[in-house]
Amino acid sequence: MTIPTVEIKDDAVRLIDQTLLPAECRIREVKTKEEMWEAIRVLRVRGAPAIGVAAAGALAVEINRSSSVDSARLLEELEAAADYLATSRPTAVNLFWALERMRETGRRHRELPASELKKVLLAEARAILAEDREMGRALGEAGAELIPEGSGVLTHCNAGSLATAGFGSALSVIYVARERGKSFRVFADETRPLLQGARLTAWELGREGVDVTLICDNMAAWLMKTGKIDLVITGADRVAANGDGANKIGTYGVALLARAHNIPFYMAWPSSTLDLSLASGDQIPIEERPAEEITIIGGTRLAPEGVKTCSPAFDVTPGELIAAHVTERGIIRPPYAENFRRVFAAEQGLE
């Protein structure tokens, strides 16, 4: 669990280029907002929490590099850079949450001299990173009890160390359950089209010595039917006030299949993933990805030239299919609208 997914230096954000995994674990130095926009867009860094941390880091580094000596000018640059980075991906809310937190930090310290403002922004980005690690650990501690001894656990996409700055969300639950001496088996959906399950989840679980078996997405139903899966746990990219959760495409289908087999389905996420401004998941924008991500792998064309595709990057799982949400504040059960309000009201300014 010492994977350096994202690190924030004074002059660069260092991140593992996840497009190269599992063949190669290479650190990439991202020095400008344009480079970070591209890194987020092509999924060199991915996973809702990790995107938030990386974007916050890129903002701080961008401002730290600025030649402006005037704080008002730095704040303008901060706002412009945040607006720009916000266009990199639309669905995960942690990106907007982290950018907003950086903007607010800037505004709050607008009276500081430029050199101090730069330091405050770097410190804030690092605080976001540190808190993400702590939240990941805490939600793992909270959720570990959900994994019964000897069970089969299905996960989809990658909600692990590589999706966060630290322990992960869904996989943090798995890591903590294992630390506590539980023995169980994880099945990882490969997660087409970009294969985060095959490339990232299988890699990081294997590295930690967790018993992991890779399957194609379309095999999950049959494994449930034949008794190999006892629970499903995934991450989330944005959770609405009613408990609906957006996550990697395919999650909604897995949740329906779990329901059909009476298997509990859980979503695990740090509170930066919660968007109480949305009444329901219907309002979450769903990113559409390019055809080539489906039709080409490693230079091999898998489908006829010019074939039409449809490639939503995410889907929304209705709260009623989710047995519980696992957060750093603990396990939250339905009714979600009520229980989210109770647990998260203070920091979302609802009280």
Next chain:
Amino acid sequence: MTIPTVEIKDDAVRLIDQTLLPAECRIREVKTKEEMWEAIRVLRVRGAPAIGVAAAGALAVEINRSSSVDSARLLEELEAAADYLATSRPTAVNLFWALERMRETGRRHRELPASELKKVLLAEARAILAEDREMGRALGEAGAELIPEGSGVLTHCNAGSLATAGFGSALSVIYVARERGKSFRVFADETRPLLQGARLTAWELGREGVDVTLICDNMAAWLMKTGKIDLVITGADRVAANGDGANKIGTYGVALLARAHNIPFYMAWPSSTLDLSLASGDQIPIEERPAEEITIIGGTRLAPEGVKTCSPAFDVTPGELIAAHVTERGIIRPPYAENFRRVFAAEQGLE
């Protein structure tokens, strides 16, 4: 619909090497039973009906090539070759059905001189091929009414011309509906791991001018949820007496998702796919495929070296999830045990 998926010559079975599609449409001449065993095993020829036709052809060609001048000896060779070819793949029943039909033809003509016996066997293999074409056409005619004008049709794997000697099963329904002037849209699941949907279905539907959109398997649920799918139709590899149907891995999941969205799910197959000797689908053997089919595509490694996989090639959809079976005898609705007996009793020797 003039794709020469399988042709039977006197000295070879000619087949499109489907492992090369869509990059290349190359005809391969298969001259020996060993070559046919390999071609079936690695899916150069695939699709339950096409496997049956190809295996029958290989048997006839094998015997035609034999230097034996004695019919009794030829029949021994026929039995041995049929036993051998039966080990190529376990799930689809058409293979065993076609091999058995060739054996019976041999036994029935055991009194003929060797040269005549050879001709009879070649003729029988060609009859199996011709009947497969006719059945495909007939089931397309029978099923076309199931496709409403303006609908969205989801299919899984390839149950088209490439899966049969002629028009296909599920795709025959689509081809006939289109001939009748209906306009509709087809969504093709890519069908991991071997991508028959991306490589074959998208290719053959595109070639016929059908409006086809390729999706990853894990997108089907979301397309159903967002109202793009009005019905699902697939082929089948073996159908049991109670209406349970084995088909490509992922089919069972799609059927469950269709049920959850109140979308009808249909299976289309020629009667050579029916196995009334099995009371239920629980008795259908499920082939397990090698890890490399999941972990490597076109030389690109998609997952860490040595990762465990689980790769069932098929799953079984319970009859209660199937709104109707489409056969060359017409559309058959539940209760299947009763209605299969009524429709198919005569030729299965049950009367």
